[in-house]
Amino acid sequence: xxxxxxxxxxxxxxxxxxxxxxxxxxxxxxxxxxxxPDFNVPxxxxxxxxxxxxxxxxxxxPAAGKLELRKAVAKYLADxxxxxxxxxxxxxxxxxxxxxxxxxxFSLLNPGDKxxxxxxxxxxxxxxxxxxxxxxxxxxxxxxxxxxxxxxLQSEIDKHGxxxxxxxxxxxxxxGRAYPEDLLxxxxxxxxxxxxxxxxxxxxxxxxxxxxxxxxxxxxPEQTLLVSGLSKSHAMTGWRLGYIAGSAxxxxxxxxxxxxxxxxxxxxAQDAAVEALNNGREDPVxxxxxxxxxxxxxxxxxxxxxxxxATPDGAFYxxxxxxxxxxxxxxxxxxxxxxxxxxxxxxxSAFGAGGEGYIRISYAASDEKLQKAMxxxxxxxxTLD
Ligand code: PLP
Numbered sequence: 001x002x003x004x005x006x007x008x009x010x011x012x013x014x015x016x017x018x019x020x021x022x023x024x025x026x027x028x029x030x031x032x033x034x035x036x037p038d039f040n041v042p043x044x045x046x047x048x049x050x051x052x053x054x055x056x057x058x059x060x061x062p063a064a065g066k067l068e069l070r071k072a073v074a075k076y077l078a079d080x081x082x083x084x085x086x087x088x089x090x091x092x093x094x095x096x097x098x099x100x101x102x103x104x105x106f107s108l109l110n111p112g113d114k115x116x117x118x119x120x121x122x123x124x125x126x127x128x129x130x131x132x133x134x135x136x137x138x139x140x141x142x143x144x145x146x147x148x149x150x151x152x153l154q155s156e157i158d159k160h161g162x163x164x165x166x167x168x169x170x171x172x173x174x175x176g177r178a179y180p181e182d183l184l185x186x187x188x189x190x191x192x193x194x195x196x197x198x199x200x201x202x203x204x205x206x207x208x209x210x211x212x213x214x215x216x217x218x219x220x221p222e223q224t225l226l227v228s229g230l231s232k233s234h235a236m237t238g239w240r241l242g243y244i245a246g247s248a249x250x251x252x253x254x255x256x257x258x259x260x261x262x263x264x265x266x267x268x269a270q271d272a273a274v275e276a277l278n279n280g281r282e283d284p285v286x287x288x289x290x291x292x293x294x295x296x297x298x299x300x301x302x303x304x305x306x307x308x309x310a311t312p313d314g315a316f317y318x319x320x321x322x323x324x325x326x327x328x329x330x331x332x333x334x335x336x337x338x339x340x341x342x343x344x345x346x347x348x349s350a351f352g353a354g355g356e357g358y359i360r361i362s363y364a365a366s367d368e369k370l371q372k373a374m375x376x377x378x379x380x381x382x383t384l385d
Contacts, residue, residue: 005135015350016243019350031343031365032362032365033346034346035316038364042063048274058175061265062263068274070088070275072278073091076277083215085245090251091249092255093243094229095291096231097227101125101128103258103261105132106167108254109164115134116156118317123222125169134164137160153191164196166191166196168198168199168201168216169198170314171204171208171315174346174348176295176318177310177313183262184216192223195223197223198216199225199227201228209291221247225245226241232243234280238268239269239273241265241266297363297367302374306381316364317363322359328358330347330356330358333347339374340380341379341380343380345359347359
C-alpha cells in the first residue's frame with residue numbers, strides 16, 4: 001500500500017471495463033457493453049500489414065511515427081477537413097486515441113489548471129485530467145439534448161474564469177450526438193476569444209449519419225489539437241493506431257511525453273494505417289451504412305419500450321433514459337438487465353455528470369445479437385409492469 005502513488009491510489013479503474021468485467025461471467029449474456037466494432041479489418045489493410053512483416057518492418061521507428069504515415073494523415077485531414085498540417089512537425093502517431101489524449105493532458109496541464117469537459121463523455125477523460133493535478137470541470141449537457149450550447153459554455157467560463165483547455169468529443173461516446181457546423185462555429189468563437197485550447201476528439205468522425213462531420217480544426221488550426229485514429233473507422237481497435245494533429249510548438253512538447261511513454265508505435269500497424277488512409281477511404285462508408293440501420297432498429301425498439309433517447313447522429317451508441325417507473329439508479333438497473341434479461345449494457349453514470357438514470361447500449365454488434373438483446377430486455381421489463 002505504501003508503495004503506491006497517492007493520486008493513482010485515489011482513482012478508480014476504467015468504470016466501463018470495470019462494469020464489463022463484473023457482468024462478463026454471467027452465462028448466456030448478450031454483451032452490448034464495449035465500443036468495439038464487430039467488423040473485421042478490411043482485407044487490403046491486413047495485406048499491407050502482412051507485407052510489412054515480410055519486409056522486416058520490425059524495428060524502432062521515429063517516435064513521431066513513420067514519415068509516410070504522417071504524410072498519409074496530413075493528406076487525409078487536408079482532404080476531409082480542409083486543413084493543412086506539415087507532416088514533419090505537426091502530426092504525431094500514437095498508440096490509439098487513448099495515448100493521444102493521455103500524452104496531451106500529461107504534457108500540457110499544470111496542477112490547478114482548469115479544464116472543461118462536456119459530459120456525459122468517455123470515462124478516460126476524468127483520470128487523465130485529475131492525475132495531472134488539473135481541475136476537471138464537468139459540464140452537464142443532459143438538459144440540452146447532450147450538446148454543449150454557446151450559452152452554457154459562456155456561463156461556465158464566466159463562473160470559473162481562466163479556463164485553459166476544453167476536451168470536446170464529437171460524435172460523442174456515449175450519446176452519439178454530433179455538432180453541426182454552425183454550432184461549432186459559435187462555440188469555436190467563444191473558445192477562441194477566451195484563449196482556450198481545444199482538444200477535439202474526433203475518433204468517430206467517419207461514423208456520422210445525418211450530417212457531414214465538421215472539425216473545429218478547420219476554423220482554428222492553431223488553437224486546436226485534433227485527435228483521431230483508425231480504431232473505429234477501420235475496426236482496428238486492437239491495432240492501437242491513433243494520431244494528433246496540431247501546431248508545431250504544441251506537438252513538439254507532446255512528442256517528448258509520447259516518446260517517454262511508448263517510444264514509438266507498432267511498426268506493422270503503421271504500414272496498415274498508411275494503406276487504410278490512402279486507399280481505404282470507402283471502408284468506413286460500408287460500416288456506416290450497417291451501423292445506421294442498427295441505430296434505427298435499436299432506437300425504435302428502445303423507444304417503444306419507454307426509453308427516452310436523443311437520437312444519436314453518429315458513433316455506435318444509444319444513450320437511453322431509463323423509464324421513470326424503474327427508478328433512477330442506472331447501476332442497479334444495468335446490473336438487473338445483465339442478471340435477469342441477460343443483456344450487458346453500461347450504466348450511464350460511468351460517463352460523468354448527467355449520465356445518472358441512463359444506460360449506454362453499444363450497437364457495434366450483429367443484427368442477430370441486437371434483435372435478441374431487444375427481445376430479452378422487453379421480456380424482462382414486461383415482468384416488472
Ligand atoms: N475517444 C473516444 C471518444 C472513444 O470512445 C475511444 C474509445 O472508445 C477513444 C478515444 C480511444 O480510442 P482508442 O481505442 O484508439 O484508444
